[in-house]
Amino acid sequence: MRATLGNFDNHFRFRHNEAVSAQFTGDGAQSPGTPPAFQAIDAYAAYDGVTVLNGVSIDIPVGQTMAVLGPNGSGKSTLMRAMLGIVPLASGEIRVHGTPLRRFRDWKRMGYVPQRLTAGGAVPATVREIVASGQVARRRRLSWPTRDDRAAVDEALAAVDLSDRAGDAVRELSGGQQQRVLIARALAGRPDTFVMDEPMAGVDAENQRALAKAIARLRDQGSTVVLVLHELGPLEEVIERAVVLEHGRVVHDGEAPEATGECARPGHEHQHPHPDPNDPDPNSADTSTPAEMIRLEVPRRD
Amino acid sequence: MTELLQYEFMRRALIAAVLVGLVTPIIGTFLVQRRLALLGDGIGHIALTGVALGLLTGTSPVLTAAVVATLGAILMELVRVRTRTSGDVALALLFYGGIAGGVLLIGLTPGASNATLTSFLFGSVSTVGEQDIWIVGALAVGVVAVLAVFGRELFVLCQDEDVARAHGLPVRFLSILLAVTAALTVVIAMRVVGVLMVSALMIVPVAAAQQLSRSFRVTMGLAILIGLSSSLGGLTTAFYSDLAPGATIVLLALALFCLAVLLGGVLRRVTKRRAPAPSIPWRRVRRIRCPRPMGGG
Numbered sequence: 001m002r003a004t005l006g007n008f009d010n011h012f013r014f015r016h017n018e019a020v021s022a023q024f025t026g027d028g029a030q031s032p033g034t035p036p037a038f039q040a041i042d043a044y045a046a047y048d049g050v051t052v053l054n055g056v057s058i059d060i061p062v063g064q065t066m067a068v069l070g071p072n073g074s075g076k077s078t079l080m081r082a083m084l085g086i087v088p089l090a091s092g093e094i095r096v097h098g099t100p101l102r103r104f105r106d107w108k109r110m111g112y113v114p115q116r117l118t119a120g121g122a123v124p125a126t127v128r129e130i131v132a133s134g135q136v137a138r139r140r141r142l143s144w145p146t147r148d149d150r151a152a153v154d155e156a157l158a159a160v161d162l163s164d165r166a167g168d169a170v171r172e173l174s175g176g177q178q179q180r181v182l183i184a185r186a187l188a189g190r191p192d193t194f195v196m197d198e199p200m201a202g203v204d205a206e207n208q209r210a211l212a213k214a215i216a217r218l219r220d221q222g223s224t225v226v227l228v229l230h231e232l233g234p235l236e237e238v239i240e241r242a243v244v245l246e247h248g249r250v251v252h253d254g255e256a257p258e259a260t261g262e263c264a265r266p267g268h269e270h271q272h273p274h275p276d277p278n279d280p281d282p283n284s285a286d287t288s289t290p291a292e293m294i295r296l297e298v299p300r301r302d
Numbered sequence: 303m304t305e306l307l308q309y310e311f312m313r314r315a316l317i318a319a320v321l322v323g324l325v326t327p328i329i330g331t332f333l334v335q336r337r338l339a340l341l342g343d344g345i346g347h348i349a350l351t352g353v354a355l356g357l358l359t360g361t362s363p364v365l366t367a368a369v370v371a372t373l374g375a376i377l378m379e380l381v382r383v384r385t386r387t388s389g390d391v392a393l394a395l396l397f398y399g400g401i402a403g404g405v406l407l408i409g410l411t412p413g414a415s416n417a418t419l420t421s422f423l424f425g426s427v428s429t430v431g432e433q434d435i436w437i438v439g440a441l442a443v444g445v446v447a448v449l450a451v452f453g454r455e456l457f458v459l460c461q462d463e464d465v466a467r468a469h470g471l472p473v474r475f476l477s478i479l480l481a482v483t484a485a486l487t488v489v490i491a492m493r494v495v496g497v498l499m500v501s502a503l504m505i506v507p508v509a510a511a512q513q514l515s516r517s518f519r520v521t522m523g524l525a526i527l528i529g530l531s532s533s534l535g536g537l538t539t540a541f542y543s544d545l546a547p548g549a550t551i552v553l554l555a556l557a558l559f560c561l562a563v564l565l566g567g568v569l570r571r572v573t574k575r576r577a578p579a580p581s582i583p584w585r586r587v588r589r590i591r592c593p594r595p596m597g598g599g
Contacts, residue, residue, distance in 0.1 A: 107470030110469070112469070114464055118462045122334050123508065123521050129518050136469050169516035
């Protein structure tokens with residue numbers, strides 16, 4: 001597993017050097033005049049008459065690594081899905097890179113990482129097929145993949161250390177490995193704006209740390225990364241800003257909340273990272289004590 | 303085999319069987335992936351109304367079936383999206399509406415009998431006319447063209463609708479496109495196996511291919527191979543043994559499915575024994591060359 005982390009490092013260092021430009025120095029500050037990557041303006045959304053987003057307004061500048069936190073039902077996933085046009089707004093507006101979502105066409109800039117590989121897809125598919133499908137927004141119709149397309153897929157597979165599993169069926173992989181496939185799929189389109197829905201859920205501790213490193217590298221190369229999280233966990237170091245939702249409203253916006261580890265608090269739910277039961281080699285899983293992994297994911301309103 | 307080709311009607315039947323064996327598993331792969339395996343069945347029922355309309359008005363039943371099945375497919379897709387909670391019930395309503403409409407209209411048609419109805423319900427490949435062949439051929443070209451152009455998008459759509467939206471793909475258009483393509487495929491296959499068994503040729507070859515493959519493309523390639531073997535093998539067997547062609551084709555496909563399950567089990571066992579590294583037999587299966595309608599990386 002140490003080798004895994006090493007590969008992450010090497011790969012992203014390479015990409016980092018390639019990608020760093022005058023525009024993205026150090027912490028990925030945006031140049032003046034660049035519109036925010038995402039802008040929610042007084043966003044309302046409802047499911048079956050129940051309000052889920054209750055007037056959310058946030059700007060996410062280009063180059064920021066931001067977490068959207070909140071308890072179950074707080075609207076954090078809905079906000080993310082609304083930002084991508086998966087869920088329609090009842091009122092308000094979403095702007096993506098300065099363009100209203102309805103008129104946004106530059107989808108190849110977007111990399112979406114869903115929470116899990118869906119049950120959809122009863123037909124087997126290889127890791128490579130899934131990862132290559134992430135290029136759908138940038139590939140032309142009726143064309144064979146170019147050398148560059150193939151290189152992007154290879155690079156994405158290497159970034160998540162799955163190059164040697166490229167020909168395997170995704171359903172034979174463990175949960176943590178499938179999560180890495182989904183991240184590779186987003187990377188394969190070479191986007192600069194990532195939206196990830198709880199990438200750490202159900203992933204063992206070792207894979208979590210590997211994913212955190214990958215996300216840190218994306219941040220370092222100037223990408224915008226929006227993460228919907230249940231808990232900060234190993235991502236605590238990576239997150240530059242945290243927005244906390246409760247009942248569809250923003251209740252905190254700023255520094256990532258301190259970890260306090262008060263798991264026993266009433267109403268608190270957390271997910272311990274744990275070895276994946278499907279992992280073919282359980283001995284390779286992390287053996288850290290649960291106490292180390294506990295992080296606060298639902299900070300209370302101050 | 304030469305004996306088979308002496309008859310004009312058999313030559314036409316063989317052409318129809320090749321087209322059906324080729325096209326149905328392609329669309330079937332997408333339908334299985336989207337977990338809409340029974341969509342073809344529903345469209346088949348609706349197509350019967352179209353057939354009856356053709357008989358009643360004296361136009362080509364294949365053409366009217368294509369029109370009615372397409373409209374039905376669009377309606378079904380809209381019903382599926384709009385009434386998410388009771389989608390299957392809504393589909394069932396359309397199924398029964400389609401089959402009842404068909405039976406009623408055929409009853410109104412002067413000169414039509416139960417035999418006419420039976421030939422469309424269970425297929426009658428020996429009565430395929432020259433005009434039918436041209437229509438079926440054109441539909442087959444259309445279906446393959448649609449899947450060649452939109453295959454990559456449809457793969458993403460069938461894998462995960464949310465991801466398709468997040469890629470900016472026109473999800474509703476693609477869903478309707480898939481349903482309409484399925485409807486046209488149903489019409490192609492209708493003459494060979496009949497509306498009641500049309501879905502079998504879309505689904506059974508894919509179910510068989512899944513047992514032997516790890517990749518989407520190989521599954522589709524194997525499914526085409528199994529579909530062609532069933533349709534041609536079934537038709538030939540039916541000719542020499544004087545059996546119902548539609549039923550023979552479907553039963554042969556099911557037999558191939560059973561064979562694939564057994565073979566898949568053996569392959570998996572061999573794979574396990576040779577563990578830990580991914581084993582050689584699987585890799586061989588995976589590398590079988592097959593058409594690449596996806597054109598993906």
